[in-house]
Amino acid sequence: MNWSKGGPGVKRGFGFGGFSLAGKKEEPRLPQKSHTSFGATGSGGAYGKNQQLPSFYKIGTKRANFDEENAYFEDDEEESSSNVDLPYIPAENSPTRQHMQSGGGSDSEDDPLDAFMAEVENQAAKDMRKLEEKEKEKKSAKGIRDDIEEEDEQEAYFRYMAENPTAGLTQEEEEENIDYDSDGNPIASTTKKIIMPLPPIDHSEVDPQLVSGAAPPKPCTSFAHFTFDEQLMHQIRKSEYTQPTPIQCQGVPIALSGRDMIGIAKTGSGKTAAFIWPMLVHIMDQKELEAGEGPIAVIVCPTRELCQQIHAECKRFGKAYSLRSVAVYGGGSMWEQAKALQEGAEIVVCTPGRLIDHVKKKATSLQRVTYLVFDEADRMFDMGFEYQVRSIASHVRPDRQTLLFSTS
Numbered sequence: 348m349n350w351s352k353g354g355p356g357v358k359r360g361f362g363f364g365g366f367s368l369a370g371k372k373e374e375p376r377l378p379q380k381s382h383t384s385f386g387a388t389g390s391g392g393a394y395g396k397n398q399q400l401p402s403f404y405k406i407g408t409k410r411a412n413f414d415e416e417n418a419y420f421e422d423d424e425e426e427s428s429s430n431v432d433l434p435y436i437p438a439e440n441s442p443t444r445q446h447m448q449s450g451g452g453s454d455s456e457d458d459p460l461d462a463f464m465a466e467v468e469n470q471a472a473k474d475m476r477k478l479e480e481k482e483k484e485k486k487s488a489k490g491i492r493d494d495i496e497e498e499d500e501q502e503a504y505f506r507y508m509a510e511n512p513t514a515g516l517t518q519e520e521e522e523e524n525i526d527y528d529s530d531g532n533p534i535a536s537t538t539k540k541i542i543m544p545l546p547p548i549d550h551s552e553v554d555p556q557l558v559s560g561a562a563p564p565k566p567c568t569s570f571a572h573f574t575f576d577e578q579l580m581h582q583i584r585k586s587e588y589t590q591p592t593p594i595q596c597q598g599v600p601i602a603l604s605g606r607d608m609i610g611i612a613k614t615g616s617g618k619t620a621a622f623i624w625p626m627l628v629h630i631m632d633q634k635e636l637e638a639g640e641g642p643i644a645v646i647v648c649p650t651r652e653l654c655q656q657i658h659a660e661c662k663r664f665g666k667a668y669s670l671r672s673v674a675v676y677g678g679g680s681m682w683e684q685a686k687a688l689q690e691g692a693e694i695v696v697c698t699p700g701r702l703i704d705h706v707k708k709k710a711t712s713l714q715r716v717t718y719l720v721f722d723e724a725d726r727m728f729d730m731g732f733e734y735q736v737r738s739i740a741s742h743v744r745p746d747r748q749t750l751l752f753s754t755s
Contacts, residue, residue: 564600567591573599578667579627586663592617599625602750610752618752619660622646622720629718629748630693631668641688641711642673642695644718647739649727651676651698657722658696670694675701685710699727699735706742716743718750725753 437443498506508514526534558566567573570583570591591599594612601608602625612618626644633643646661648654658674665672673687675697681704688695688711695702695711705711719740721727727736740749 558597560606563597564604566596567600568596573603573624575624575628579624579664582664582667583624588620592621594618595621595624598622602626602748603628605629605748607749608751610750611755612752614754618722619657620664622722622750622752623657623660623664626694626718626720627664627668627670630670633717636691636693636715638691639689640691641713641715642692643715644694644720645702645713645716645739645743646694646696646720646722647699647702647727647736648696648722649698649730649732650723651678653723654696654698661694661696665694672696675705677701681705699732699739702739703735713739713742714744717747719743719747720750720752722752723754724751725755 437447525536528534568591570580570588573591575583593616594610595617598608598610598618598621602622610618610621626646630643636643646657648657654674654676658672661670661672671690671692672694673684673692673696675684675688675695677698677700679701684701685705685708688705706713721736724736727733
């Protein structure tokens with residue numbers, strides 16, 4: 348009996364190595380399998396029996412003992428161990444990793460249906476508690492009538508007067524201490540009575556309406572005083588005018604009387620309507636236009652925007668009498684404007700330069716003009732249109748009615 352340390356193809360332990368049984372042949376030893384990463388023994392390009400393995404293969408490793416009897420079972424164990432499902436570990440900073448770290452990816456997560464049912468039950472429990480609280484409040488509260496318990500206007504007035512006893516009362520002057528003689532006659536006081544002056548007034552804040560001229564007409568305070576016909580009054584009411592403005596109260600009577608005037612008022616005070624309404628009355632009192640005749644009323648303004656604005660107002664109020672209005676300004680089509688002037692129009696709203704151009708080209712004439720308006724006259728003079736304004740005024744008949752409006 349010998350002790351064997353073990354080795355390739357030899358078991359470790361005691362064995363009988365000194366003899367062999369008669370009639371039993373030794374089984375041939377199986378060749379050792381080479382490492383799978385280096386291919387089969389003796390194959391082309393692989394390491395043979397006498398060849399050495401690479402240095403990186405020997406470092407830190409130990410050749411395992413080959414056991415023929417247990418090799419079969421060891422292979423099964425290796426296969427079973429290799430088939431074990433490893434847990435999935437997501438990569439760093441991936442959405443799945445962040446979800447798992449936040450607790451959303453745990454295996455203990457509830458089923459969505461269970462979570463929904465739990466939420467419904469919690470909401471139902473809250474609603475039941477609210478109903479119970481309301482019922483308790485109704486039982487504890489007394490009956491209240493809003494129409495009796497709430498404070499009405501009369502009670503509020505009495506409460507206010509009780510809290511403010513001096514409300515609405517003027518401060519009475521202190522009574523003078525008057526002495527009387529034996530006959531009951533008052534004795535004159537030797538001290539001088541102090542009279543407080545009136546409080547100062549800032550006249551710059553007051554909007555004065557100054558009218559100058561020879562016997563100016565009195566102002567009107569209502570549209571009924573203007574004696575407009577029903578057609579024009581319908582358009583005025585349709586434009587949502589309720590009461591004439593100060594410039595209209597004083598300017599419309601002057602314009603209706605046929606007198607020349609200069610009106611000064613702030614922007615947006617109603618100057619445009621103050622000269623359009625009398626203009627319509629003036630045009631309806633004139634003879635109708637014949638073919639080839641020029642306009643009856645001319646309104647001159649400094650800018651194209653103001654020209655378009657006044658033209659829109661003339662069309663709105665002029666349609667009550669079926670009057671035609673034409674806007675003539677720089678930047679528009681000369682041919683279209685000339686064609687509209689040749690067809691005939693009672694009202695022409697224009698800028699000075701473009702009107703002079705059309706008169707020179709004989710697209711219109713100023714022979715029939717009897718109502719001439721210069722709107723924003725101060726602005727036209729500042730812009731250098733004084734020469735053109737004087738030229739237009741000199742071409743209009745001298746018995747015209749002229750109105751000049753300004754903001755300063």
